[in-house]
Amino acid sequence: xxxxxxxxxxxxxxxxxxxxxxxxxxxxxxxxxxxxxxxxxxxxxxxxxxxxxxxxxxxxxxxxxxxxxxxxxxxxxxxxxxxxxxxxxxxxxxxxxxxxxxxxxxxxxxxxxxxxxxxxxxxxxxxxxxxxxxxxxxxxxxxxxxxxxxxxxxxxxxxxxxxxxxxxxxxxxxxxxxxxxxxxxxxxxxxxxxxxxxxxxxxxxxxxxxxxxxxxxxxxxxxxxxxxxxxxxxxxxxxxxxxx
Amino acid sequence: xxxxxxxxxxxxxxxxxxxxxxxxxxxxxxxxxxxxxxxxxxxxxxxxxxxxxxxxxxxxxxxxxxxxxxxxxxxxxxxxxxxxxxxxxxxxxxxxxxxxxxxxxxxxxxxxxxxxxxxxxxxxxxxxxxxxxxxxxxxxxxxxxxxxxxxxxxxxxxxxxxxxxxxxxxxxxxxxxxxxxxxxxxxxxxxxxxxxxxxxxxxxxxxxxxxxxxxxxxxxxxxxxxxxxxxxxxxxxxxxxxxxxxxxxxxxxxxxxxxxxxxxxxxxxxxxxxx
Numbered sequence: 001x002x003x004x005x006x007x008x009x010x011x012x013x014x015x016x017x018x019x020x021x022x023x024x025x026x027x028x029x030x031x032x033x034x035x036x037x038x039x040x041x042x043x044x045x046x047x048x049x050x051x052x053x054x055x056x057x058x059x060x061x062x063x064x065x066x067x068x069x070x071x072x073x074x075x076x077x078x079x080x081x082x083x084x085x086x087x088x089x090x091x092x093x094x095x096x097x098x099x100x101x102x103x104x105x106x107x108x109x110x111x112x113x114x115x116x117x118x119x120x121x122x123x124x125x126x127x128x129x130x131x132x133x134x135x136x137x138x139x140x141x142x143x144x145x146x147x148x149x150x151x152x153x154x155x156x157x158x159x160x161x162x163x164x165x166x167x168x169x170x171x172x173x174x175x176x177x178x179x180x181x182x183x184x185x186x187x188x189x190x191x192x193x194x195x196x197x198x199x200x201x202x203x204x205x206x207x208x209x210x211x212x213x214x215x216x217x218x219x220x221x222x223x224x225x226x227x228x229x230x231x232x233x234x235x236x237x238x239x240x241x242x243x244x
Numbered sequence: 245x246x247x248x249x250x251x252x253x254x255x256x257x258x259x260x261x262x263x264x265x266x267x268x269x270x271x272x273x274x275x276x277x278x279x280x281x282x283x284x285x286x287x288x289x290x291x292x293x294x295x296x297x298x299x300x301x302x303x304x305x306x307x308x309x310x311x312x313x314x315x316x317x318x319x320x321x322x323x324x325x326x327x328x329x330x331x332x333x334x335x336x337x338x339x340x341x342x343x344x345x346x347x348x349x350x351x352x353x354x355x356x357x358x359x360x361x362x363x364x365x366x367x368x369x370x371x372x373x374x375x376x377x378x379x380x381x382x383x384x385x386x387x388x389x390x391x392x393x394x395x396x397x398x399x400x401x402x403x404x405x406x407x408x409x410x411x412x413x414x415x416x417x418x419x420x421x422x423x424x425x426x427x428x429x430x431x432x433x434x435x436x437x438x439x440x441x442x443x444x445x446x447x448x449x450x451x452x453x454x455x456x457x458x459x460x461x462x463x464x465x466x467x468x469x470x471x472x473x474x475x476x477x478x479x480x481x482x483x484x485x486x487x488x489x490x491x492x493x494x495x496x497x498x499x500x501x502x503x504x505x506x507x508x509x510x511x512x513x514x515x516x517x518x519x
Contacts, residue, residue, distance in 0.1 A: 049390050073396035081394045087387035104395040149391075 001025045002046055002157065002191060007055030015041050016052070017213045023206070026187040028180065030200045030221075032235065033210035034244065039193040040084050042210070043159050046191065047079045048072060059157070077105045080155035084162050084193075086146035088134040094121070095130035098149045105153055120148045123178065125171065139166030147175065151182065158183075160192040164199060172196060176203050197236060201225075209235060211244075285400060285476045286468075289408050292401040299406055306410035310372050311417060318422040321367050322360065326426030329359065330433040334440075344438050348445030351430055357455040357514070358462070360423035362507055365466035368415060369499035373474035376407055377495030380478025381488040389479070404475035408468060415467030416460065454518030462510050466503050473499045 002023040009016040016038045023029040031039050044050040045057050048064045057064045059075060067075060080101075088097050098120060099113035108116075114130075121129055124144040134142055143166050150158060163179065164172040176196075180203035183190050194200040201207065201221055208218035209232050217224065217232045227233060234242030260266060330351055337347060380403055383389050389399050427446070434440035474495035481491040 044390070047394060049393060076394055076396050079394065081391075083387040083391060085387050087391040089383075089388055089391070090386075101395045104397050 001058075001060060002029075002189065003056075003058040004042070004045065005056045005058070007042075007045065007052045007057060009038075009041060009045070009050065010053045015213055016045075019055070019210075019213075019215045021208060021215055021218060023189060023191050025189050027205040028183050028190040028192065028203060029206045029208065030204035031191060031193045031208045031210065032195070032197060032200065034235070037210040038213045039210050040161050043081075043161055043191065043193055046157075046159055047076050047081065077153075078156055080150040080153060080158040082143075082146045082150040082158075082160045082163055084165075086134075086142045088142055088145055088149070090134050092133075093130065094126070094132050094134070094137070094145050097134070097145060098152055101149060101153050116152065117148075120152050121145075124148045125174065140168065140171060143167060144171075144175070147179070151179075154186060155188070156186075157189045157191075160190065160194070162194055163192065164194060164196045172199055176200065179203070197238070201236070281480070282473060282476045285404065285479070286472045288398075288400045289404050289472055289475075292398070292405045293408060296401055296405060302406040303409045306407050307414050310368075310407075310410055311414040314368060314371055314414075314418060315421065317371060318364055318367055318418050319425045322363060322422035322426040323429045325359070325363055326355075326429035327433045329354075330430040331437060334434065334438045338438075344434070344440045345444055345447075347434055347438065347440055348431070349447040349450040352427065352446070352448055353450040353455055355423060355426055355430070356451050356459045358459070358507070358511065360426055361419045361459050361462040361466065362503065364419045364422050365415065365462075365470070365503045366500055368411075368418070368466070369470050369474075369503060370496050372411065373470045373495045373499040374492045376471055376474035377478040377481075377492045378488055380404075380475055381481035381491040384479060384481040385484055385487060399479060400475070403479075404471055407471040407475065411471045412464055412467035415470070416463045419459070419463045452518075454514065458510065458514035458518065461514075462507065465506050465510060469502045469506060470499050473502050 004021040007019045095117050098117045102108045102113040176199045204221045207224040231243045392399050431442045431445045434445045477491045477495040481487045
């Protein structure tokens with residue numbers, strides 16, 4: 001379970017304003033909104049890569065602000081994360097990138113990690129890519145390697161920041177279906193930021209929408225479809241006329 | 245006087261925002277904060293080096309890239325420095341006492357105690373320090389450092405520690421090799437321009453254990469300083485490619501400044517201990 005209570009964050013200007021968000025355990029929560037709404041920043045609050053200016057972030061019952069280094073590392077072991085820019089280590093091969101969490105978090109050797117990496121690469125549609133370097137991959141391929149790394153440890157909480165960016169419609173559809181199937185199979189709690197509304201909404205249990213740093217809507221996917229909130233309706237339907 | 249009145253009076257006495265005193269105060273506070281953070285990076289790097297998991301493969305890789313790729317550069321620089329210093333010193337000596345027998349001994353003492361290690365460290369700060377800051381800074385802006393955090397990996401342990409070990413070892417090795425080149429070019433210059441026989445020039449009687457100790461201590465200290473200062477600059481990168489450029493510049497400037505200040509401190513300590 002992930003809960004944000006009255007969370008605000010200010011850099012040189014307010015980025016998040018009084019956000020209250022609740023992601024129930026074992027559910028897939030889709031977070032949508034226009035650019036610069038604060039979605040990626042919100043995602044980074046969960047594993048305390050950023051700290052809020054005010055408010056509380058609670059993950060699996062723990063207030064992350066109060067965690068000492070060992071407890072924080074333990075929490076991060078239970079969270080997989082796909083970054084917006086993929087954040088692949090450019091000095092490592094694809095295999096080393098995906099094996100990195102297995103080696104650092106689970107203590108596996110390179111030989112022990114190799115079959116799991118190969119299996120995961122096949123699942124994301126990149127079999128035989130082990131020896132390549134990130135610089136030699138397309139944007140979509142990097143994204144899929146990032147997804148493989150984020151999910152390789154089967155962490156109970158996974159945060160995805162734009163998992164389908166750069167993918168063609170077919171690959172994007174396959175990826176969303178794979179992520180949804182795995183989420184349901186393992187009962188993972190997922191918070192997913194995506195601009196691909198058409199493919200995101202069919203796989204979500206809950207949806208939230210951010211606008212200018214505020215969470216203006218959260219509810220079930222059904223409620224999102226039926227909402228009367230003009231900005232949410234316009235955004236979800238992709239209409240030109242409206243308040244946005 | 246009430247609290248409110250006292251606070252109002254203090255506010256009235258406080259330097260105005262934008263004034264010279266306010267600017268100096270702000271700069272001083274920023275410098276103190278940066279110094280404290282840099283010390284924290286050094287302490288944690290040292291702690292990870294002593295008590296952390298050893299990773300010789302990565303340290304050896306950095307030794308190769310730092311050492312192998314800096315060797316020719318340092319040898320060329322020290323070769324020319326040796327020629328320039330001996331030529332200029334010889335000219336000055338000719339004007340004062342036209343006796344060249346002390347040229348080699350004085351030059352070698354200066355080279356071992358200070359010149360070789362300081363010039364090499366300044367050159368390494370530009371070459372290695374800039375590289376460290378650029379690499380780590382790029383990792384920060386592309387969220388790779390965040391990805392390390394998510395794998396419960398401390399960036400200081402993973403990124404700075406192996407470079408710290410490699411830099412200490414390779415600074416000592418490079419100073420010895422490049423210093424030897426400076427000895428050779430100095431001897432050739434003395435022979436060609438002043439007719440000083442190499443046997444006379446290579447007079448190591450003025451170089452004692454204290455000089456060697458000071459030289460090696462400086463090499464270790466500078467070797468430790470460059471990755472810590474540059475790594476700190478890289479980790480504090482903000483923004484995009486402009487931020488990486490700024491971090492690289494700060495790394496070179498701050499490493500060079502730290503080397504000069506350390507030189508003063510270590511030279512003073514050496515004078516007290518060995519003179």
